[in-house]
Amino acid sequence: MQDDVQYDEIDHWIRTTRPDIWRRLLPLHVFYKNVITQKIAGNCEFLACFEETEQVAMDVVAWVETLPEDLVSGFNLLSQSYDELKQTQRITGQVLTRKANRLRRNLRRVLDLSPERDRIQQSFDAEKLTASKTFIVVPDRQNPDTGLSAHDLRQWHLKKHYAVTLAIADSLHDFATGFLDYQGLFLTLTLPGSYHACSYEEAKAEISRRWKSVRRKAREKDILLPGMTALELQNDETPHYHIQLYVDPSQRAWLEEQILQAFPNEVDRQADAIKDIRDVLSVSRYLTKDYGKPETSLTFIGLTRDIRSRYTSIHAGKRYGTLSDARVATAHRLIKRKALGGTALLLMRRFSDERLNRISARHPDFHYVRRGMPRTLTALVHVMHFRTVKDFNASPVSQTSMVRRQNSIRTTALHSDVISSCLEVEGSKNCWLMRLAGDFWLLAL
DNA sequence: AACTACGCTTAGCTTCCGCT
DNA sequence: AGCGGAAGCTAAGCGTAGTT
Structure with missing residues (x-):
C-alpha cells in the first residue's frame, strides 16, 4: 500500500497547509516528488500512518525543510530535460549541465536513489547521447547524412587518452621497481559510513583532505611516493580512492601507519585497504576502469602535470618544450618498442623531484639510486x-x-x-x- | 577518425599562522 | 616541534558549444 503512495494524494494538503513549501516543491519533477513521498511513507511505522496521508504530507514537509538551501533552490534546474536545459542555457548564457548533474546527484544521495533508478538522469543522459551522436562532424563523401559524429570522436579521443595513461602507469611501475627498488602498493581508501549521507562535495573534500594529510607528512619527511590515484564513485555516489603507490621498503611501515591514522575506518579491513601489487597491468586496468565517466579523475603523483601531453608528443615523435632532440628520439624509440618504460620516463625529465630527473643527467644524481x-x-x-x-x-x-x-x-x-x-x-x-x-x-x- | 575556445573546477603545492 | 587549517597560486582537467 505505502509503495503506491503518490505525491498527488498529499499535494492538496501541502498546498493549503504549507503554501511556502508547496511553492518550493512546485518546480520539482513529479518523478522526484513521488520518490520523496514513497520514501517518507516507507519510513513510517506500518500501523502508525497506514491510513494517514496527512501524516505522510506532514513528514514530507518536515523532510523538505531539512534539505540544504542550495539543493531546494536548484529544484527547477535539476528537473529540466536536456532540451529544456539547452533552452535555459541559451537564455541565460550560462553553462548549466554540470550544475544540473550535481544537483541531481546530491538529491539522489539524500533520497538513497541509485543513478540507474533515477529516470530523470537516465533520460537526460540518453538525450545528450543522442544529440552528440546525431551531430555529424566529418560526413562521409557519398552520404553526407552519416559519418563521424561528435560522440564517435569523443570516444576515439578518450581511448587515446586512456592508452597514454595506462602506458605512463606502466612506465612508472617499471621505474619505481627497477630504478628505485621500491615496493608497489595498491590502496583502496573509503570514508566511514557517516559520510554517505552528506553532499557529494563535502564527502569529496573530506576524503581529499585525509589523503592530502598523508602525502603532506611524507613530503615533510622527504619520503618519495610516486604513484597514481583514481577517485571513483561508489554505488551511492560517495567518492573513494584507488591508489597505486610505490614506497621505499624501509618506509613502508611508517606509511601504513600514517594511512591508517588518516583513515581509521580502514583499520578493520587493513588487508583489503593495503595490498601488494603483484600484477601491475591488472591493477592499472582496475584503476582506470571508470575512465571517461564523469567525476572520475586520474592523477599521477610524483610526475609533473603535463606528463600526458609530453608523453603524447614524444609518442608522436614531436619536439616538446626544452627537451633535447636526443632525449625525444630515444624516448620515442623506447615507447614504440614498449620496452624500458622507466628509462623513457627518465629521459622525459618530468618527475616533480629534480633529483629523479638528474638521474639521467650527464653527472647523475645518486640520491635515490641504490647499489645493485x-x-x-x-x-x-x-x-x-x-x-x-x-x-x-x-x-x-x-x-x-x-x-x-x-x-x-x-x-x-x-x-x-x-x-x-x-x-x-x-x-x-x-x-x-x-x-x-x-x-x-x-x-x- | 578535429579543432578551437571558453569558463569553471580541481589538484598539488607553498606559505602563513594558530594551536598544542 | 609538529600538526593541520586557511588561503592563494598555477596549470590541468573537465564539460560544453560551435564549427566544416
Whole structure:
C-alpha cells in the first residue's frame, strides 16, 4: 500500500497547509516528488500512518525543510530535460549541465536513489547521447547524412587518452621497481559510513583532505611516493580512492601507519585497504576502469602535470618544450618498442623531484639510486642516452660481432662492483648488459 | 577518425599562522 | 616541534558549444 503512495494524494494538503513549501516543491519533477513521498511513507511505522496521508504530507514537509538551501533552490534546474536545459542555457548564457548533474546527484544521495533508478538522469543522459551522436562532424563523401559524429570522436579521443595513461602507469611501475627498488602498493581508501549521507562535495573534500594529510607528512619527511590515484564513485555516489603507490621498503611501515591514522575506518579491513601489487597491468586496468565517466579523475603523483601531453608528443615523435632532440628520439624509440618504460620516463625529465630527473643527467644524481640493479639500470640509461656504445640500435647482430667497449662504459657511469656476471635487463627482451672476465658488454639484438 | 575556445573546477603545492 | 587549517597560486582537467 505505502509503495503506491503518490505525491498527488498529499499535494492538496501541502498546498493549503504549507503554501511556502508547496511553492518550493512546485518546480520539482513529479518523478522526484513521488520518490520523496514513497520514501517518507516507507519510513513510517506500518500501523502508525497506514491510513494517514496527512501524516505522510506532514513528514514530507518536515523532510523538505531539512534539505540544504542550495539543493531546494536548484529544484527547477535539476528537473529540466536536456532540451529544456539547452533552452535555459541559451537564455541565460550560462553553462548549466554540470550544475544540473550535481544537483541531481546530491538529491539522489539524500533520497538513497541509485543513478540507474533515477529516470530523470537516465533520460537526460540518453538525450545528450543522442544529440552528440546525431551531430555529424566529418560526413562521409557519398552520404553526407552519416559519418563521424561528435560522440564517435569523443570516444576515439578518450581511448587515446586512456592508452597514454595506462602506458605512463606502466612506465612508472617499471621505474619505481627497477630504478628505485621500491615496493608497489595498491590502496583502496573509503570514508566511514557517516559520510554517505552528506553532499557529494563535502564527502569529496573530506576524503581529499585525509589523503592530502598523508602525502603532506611524507613530503615533510622527504619520503618519495610516486604513484597514481583514481577517485571513483561508489554505488551511492560517495567518492573513494584507488591508489597505486610505490614506497621505499624501509618506509613502508611508517606509511601504513600514517594511512591508517588518516583513515581509521580502514583499520578493520587493513588487508583489503593495503595490498601488494603483484600484477601491475591488472591493477592499472582496475584503476582506470571508470575512465571517461564523469567525476572520475586520474592523477599521477610524483610526475609533473603535463606528463600526458609530453608523453603524447614524444609518442608522436614531436619536439616538446626544452627537451633535447636526443632525449625525444630515444624516448620515442623506447615507447614504440614498449620496452624500458622507466628509462623513457627518465629521459622525459618530468618527475616533480629534480633529483629523479638528474638521474639521467650527464653527472647523475645518486640520491635515490641504490647499489645493485638500480645502478646497473642507471648505467644503461647513460649508455643509451650519451651513446657511449654506438651500435645499440643496430639491426640484429650475431654474438661474434659484439662490440667490446670496456673502457668507455666504465668511465661513464659504472662502478666496478655493480654488475653481476651476467644479467638480463628487466623489461627488455632485446638488450643484455654483461660482465665477462672483467669486461663489460652491451649486446643489442 | 578535429579543432578551437571558453569558463569553471580541481589538484598539488607553498606559505602563513594558530594551536598544542 | 609538529600538526593541520586557511588561503592563494598555477596549470590541468573537465564539460560544453560551435564549427566544416
